[in-house]
Amino acid sequence: MTFIKLEGLTKKFGGLTAVDEVDFEIEKGKITAIIGPNGAGKSTFFNLISGFHRPTSGSITFEGKDITKTPPHIVARLGIARTFQTTHLFDTSSVIDNIIVGYRLRTKSKLFDAILRTKREKREEKEAFERAIEVLDFVGLANLADSPVSTISQESKKRVAIALALATGPKVIFLDEPAAGINPGETEGLAELMKKIVDSGITVCTIEHKMQMIMGLADNIMVLNHGAKIAQGTPEEIQNNPTVIEAYLGGESSAEVI
Amino acid sequence: MSKVLNKRNGIIAVLILSLLFPLAFSDNKYVLYIMTLAFIYIIAIYGMNILAGYTGQLSLAHAGFFAIGAYSVGVLTTKAGLNFWLALLLAVLITMGIGFALGIIALRTKEHFFAIYTLIAGYLIYLLIYKWEGLTGGVRGLIGIPIPNAIGPIKFESPIAMYYLVLLFLLLSIFVTVRIVYSLTGRTYNAIRNSEELAQTLGINTKINKLVSFVISVSFAGLAGGLYASLVRFIGPEIAGTTMVFTFLMYLIVGGIGTLAGPIIGTLLFIWLEQYLQSFQEHKMLIFGPILTLIVIFYPRGIVGAIQSLMGYFRTRKKESSKSYKTNSESTDMKSREV
Numbered sequence: 069m070t071f072i073k074l075e076g077l078t079k080k081f082g083g084l085t086a087v088d089e090v091d092f093e094i095e096k097g098k099i100t101a102i103i104g105p106n107g108a109g110k111s112t113f114f115n116l117i118s119g120f121h122r123p124t125s126g127s128i129t130f131e132g133k134d135i136t137k138t139p140p141h142i143v144a145r146l147g148i149a150r151t152f153q154t155t156h157l158f159d160t161s162s163v164i165d166n167i168i169v170g171y172r173l174r175t176k177s178k179l180f181d182a183i184l185r186t187k188r189e190k191r192e193e194k195e196a197f198e199r200a201i202e203v204l205d206f207v208g209l210a211n212l213a214d215s216p217v218s219t220i221s222q223e224s225k226k227r228v229a230i231a232l233a234l235a236t237g238p239k240v241i242f243l244d245e246p247a248a249g250i251n252p253g254e255t256e257g258l259a260e261l262m263k264k265i266v267d268s269g270i271t272v273c274t275i276e277h278k279m280q281m282i283m284g285l286a287d288n289i290m291v292l293n294h295g296a297k298i299a300q301g302t303p304e305e306i307q308n309n310p311t312v313i314e315a316y317l318g319g320e321s322s323a324e325v326i
Numbered sequence: 327m328s329k330v331l332n333k334r335n336g337i338i339a340v341l342i343l344s345l346l347f348p349l350a351f352s353d354n355k356y357v358l359y360i361m362t363l364a365f366i367y368i369i370a371i372y373g374m375n376i377l378a379g380y381t382g383q384l385s386l387a388h389a390g391f392f393a394i395g396a397y398s399v400g401v402l403t404t405k406a407g408l409n410f411w412l413a414l415l416l417a418v419l420i421t422m423g424i425g426f427a428l429g430i431i432a433l434r435t436k437e438h439f440f441a442i443y444t445l446i447a448g449y450l451i452y453l454l455i456y457k458w459e460g461l462t463g464g465v466r467g468l469i470g471i472p473i474p475n476a477i478g479p480i481k482f483e484s485p486i487a488m489y490y491l492v493l494l495f496l497l498l499s500i501f502v503t504v505r506i507v508y509s510l511t512g513r514t515y516n517a518i519r520n521s522e523e524l525a526q527t528l529g530i531n532t533k534i535n536k537l538v539s540f541v542i543s544v545s546f547a548g549l550a551g552g553l554y555a556s557l558v559r560f561i562g563p564e565i566a567g568t569t570m571v572f573t574f575l576m577y578l579i580v581g582g583i584g585t586l587a588g589p590i591i592g593t594l595l596f597i598w599l600e601q602y603l604q605s606f607q608e609h610k611m612l613i614f615g616p617i618l619t620l621i622v623i624f625y626p627r628g629i630v631g632a633i634q635s636l637m638g639y640f641r642t643r644k645k646e647s648s649k650s651y652k653t654n655s656e657s658t659d660m661k662s663r664e665v
């Protein structure tokens with residue numbers, strides 16, 4: 069059974085085709101990268117898989133189950149987590165308070181439990197808290213647990229966003245440009261984190277502009293251009309693919325750019 | 327730990343003050359009445375705060391629901407001859423029922439569309455009350471709403487008794503709010519306020535959560551309205567009006583939207599300011615308007631928010647000088663969040 073399978077995936081916004089007939093498979097336990105120039109449709113591609121947009125046509129299958137029309141919160145519960153290109157953290161709250169809610173989908177306490185502070189509520193609050201500490205530790209931010217998000221660095225915010233996604237207990241995590249806006253040293257750190265995530269058994273799919281990083285990291289790369297898949301393969305294959313060099317790298321020789 | 331104790335001490339002090347207040351003014355019925363009225367508004371505003379402050383959905387139909395609670399008690403006691411307590415219970419349930427139905431439709435819209443939509447819904451409630459003369463008495467309103475029936479030896483004829491009764495409901499409302507805010511449900515609401523998209527990717531059903539938050543929010547308004555009817559004993563359609571809802575909103579914003587103490591501080595401040603400024607009642611918006619604008623711009627979380635950021639500033643300065651870092655679970659206590 070394929071882990072994630074996309075067939076003829078298409079999304080049109082009015083006259084614009086943001087994602088165009090994409091067939092692709094994401095392999096379990098691997099790091100898959102989506103690359104492509106600005107406006108190529110990468111984020112839209114993520115929005116389709118996570119249920120934010122309904123595809124115009126085509127289908128999405130996750131572990132053999134058709135999730136083409138599944139709403140985002142159900143997609144999340146099935147084990148598909150994601151981060152956004154711009155982080156949506158709650159600035160005035162502490163890091164830990166931002167993350168605790170990530171475990172919410174694994175809890176059952178209702179308003180009723182909250183008001184009566186039932187055993188279930190107390191137990192689940194404790195679980196959510198422990199889970200938050202665990203993922204914070206995992207991304208290497210345990211020492212920032214109490215800091216307000218507004219006081220931490222851009223790189224830490226990216227890690228908090230990833231920790232939040234991990235708190236949901238996903239099978240696969242989609243990262244939308246996790247390394248955007250951070251310096252090269254920190255980029256390496258994030259690459260390490262992605263490896264760590266895969267090693268822990270969670271499949272990673274990431275959008276990335278930083279070629280150097282992605283070539284050394286990804287098992288599999290898909291290239292989008294104007295919404296269409298123009299290539300897929302290992303980093304070596306992509307670097308030597310003439311179509312990619314032509315369309316994406318503007319015709320320069322691969323060795324110079326990549 | 328000392329911070330928790332301080333906070334607890336503060337709460338106990340306020341509680342004792344509110345309990346002793348009537349004794350100090352036992353011969354001044356007017357002051358007691360104003361305070362009781364303020365408490366009723368605070369209950370309604372706590373409801374507004376759960377939805378607007380903690381869930382991020384600004385409903386401007388809140389006064390409409392306050393009126394539904396008030397008119398339910400009014401009609402059920404004066405026309406159907408029901409016992410006040412039963413009428414009050416039914417009033418809350420009716421408000422919740424109408425809230426549920428309205429919420430399902432209203433919550434299909436977002437942000438300012440939701441605000442505008444609920445503003446219109448609130449106005450429709452006003453019109454309905456105004457026009458449905460047979461039931462509501464129209465513009466003349468309902469007169470002769472009875473005081474709460476005695477419970478055994480406890481009678482509610484005196485202003486002091488009404489004060490304590492309303493105080494009891496206020497404490498209950500605060501208790502429920504605190505429980506919600508510090509629960510997983512409260513965190514869920516917070517996540518929705520922060521970003522609905524993010525909340526959805528965290529597996530949160532934003533539709534259902536917003537609806538539940540809406541219904542619990544209007545239940546506070548219904549309760550407050552019911553109490554209002556039997557305190558004032560005369561109700562007119564204007565309690566559903568836009569002036570009323572913007573008054574609630576002003577109290578909430580100035581006190582601190584999305585804070586636990588905000589509704590109390592904002593309401594008491596305004597109610598007593600208005601008493602002192604009564605001579606220029608007509609010009610009061612001339613004074614409050616600019617103050618409100620400044621607060622919204624500079625202190626989006628009102629007086630409480632301003633105090634918190636000041637305290638936070640001093641705390642970090644102290645922390646920096648002592649260079650003590652705590653990462654243990656005590657300092658990350660789930661309850662160490664905002665006041």
Ligand SMILES: Nc1ncnc2c1ncn2[C@@H]1O[C@H](COP(=O)(O)OP(=O)(O)OP(=O)(O)O)[C@@H](O)[C@H]1O
Nearest residue numbers: 081084086104105106107108109110111112113153
């Ligand atoms: N909700 C939307 N409504 C209309 N058009 C959209 C919407 N979302 C994306 N688009 C358009 O679809 C195209 C693809 O956008 P998308 O954000 O997926 O690109 P991207 O590859 O992620 O780009 P970047 O590298 O800049 O993040 C763009 O032309 C964009 O303007």
Ligand SMILES: [Mg+2]
Nearest residue numbers: 110111112153
């Ligand atoms: Mg993008």
